[in-house]
Amino acid sequence: MRFTNSVVGLVLTMTMVACGESEKEDTAVEVAPEFLALTAALESQCTGCHGTSGDLSLAAADVVAETVDVESSGDATYMRVVCGDPDSSALYLKLFDPAPFFDPMPKNGTADQETIDAIYAWIDAGCPE
Numbered sequence: 001m002r003f004t005n006s007v008v009g010l011v012l013t014m015t016m017v018a019c020g021e022s023e024k025e026d027t028a029v030e031v032a033p034e035f036l037a038l039t040a041a042l043e044s045q046c047t048g049c050h051g052t053s054g055d056l057s058l059a060a061a062d063v064v065a066e067t068v069d070v071e072s073s074g075d076a077t078y079m080r081v082v083c084g085d086p087d088s089s090a091l092y093l094k095l096f097d098p099a100p101f102f103d104p105m106p107k108n109g110t111a112d113q114e115t116i117d118a119i120y121a122w123i124d125a126g127c128p129e
């Protein structure tokens, strides 16, 4: 009887430890909702042209490295993204006509309000990932 109790106790303890660990893992892979909305918007309207090749990749795996604190290749007086300041970021400003240089984005199309909002919110929130 004493043996059974200690086995049950051991199994319970192990279960609790295992639960604790899986909660930690969940926290580690948490992605900011602003980043999820941003990458969904870019996928729907932008990555068809700005895919993994070319000068500007807006794919989820590349967008931070390719935009944050990077000068625009079309006009180096504009940064692609200044975190916390959408109104100084070409990624946002290019969604409107007239665009700061060359064509408004998406080229030959119109940005959805959802895309405009998602890009604004991500930059405004300080570019969380």
Ligand code: HEC
Binding pocket: 042, 045, 046, 047, 048, 049, 050, 056, 071, 072, 073, 074, 075, 080, 090, 091, 092, 094, 101, 102, 103, 104, 105, 106, 107, 108, 111, 115
């Ligand atoms: C039909 C193809 C096409 C689509 C779709 C498109 N782009 Fe572009 N984009 C271009 C081309 C071509 C350029 C270079 C000429 C220019 O700057 O206008 C460019 C340039 C840019 C630049 C300036 C980059 C730099 O460093 O100079 C930004 C920012 C940009 N696009 C963002 C976007 C966003 C955001 C979307 C989606 C809302 C989008 N683009 C959709 C073709 C496209």
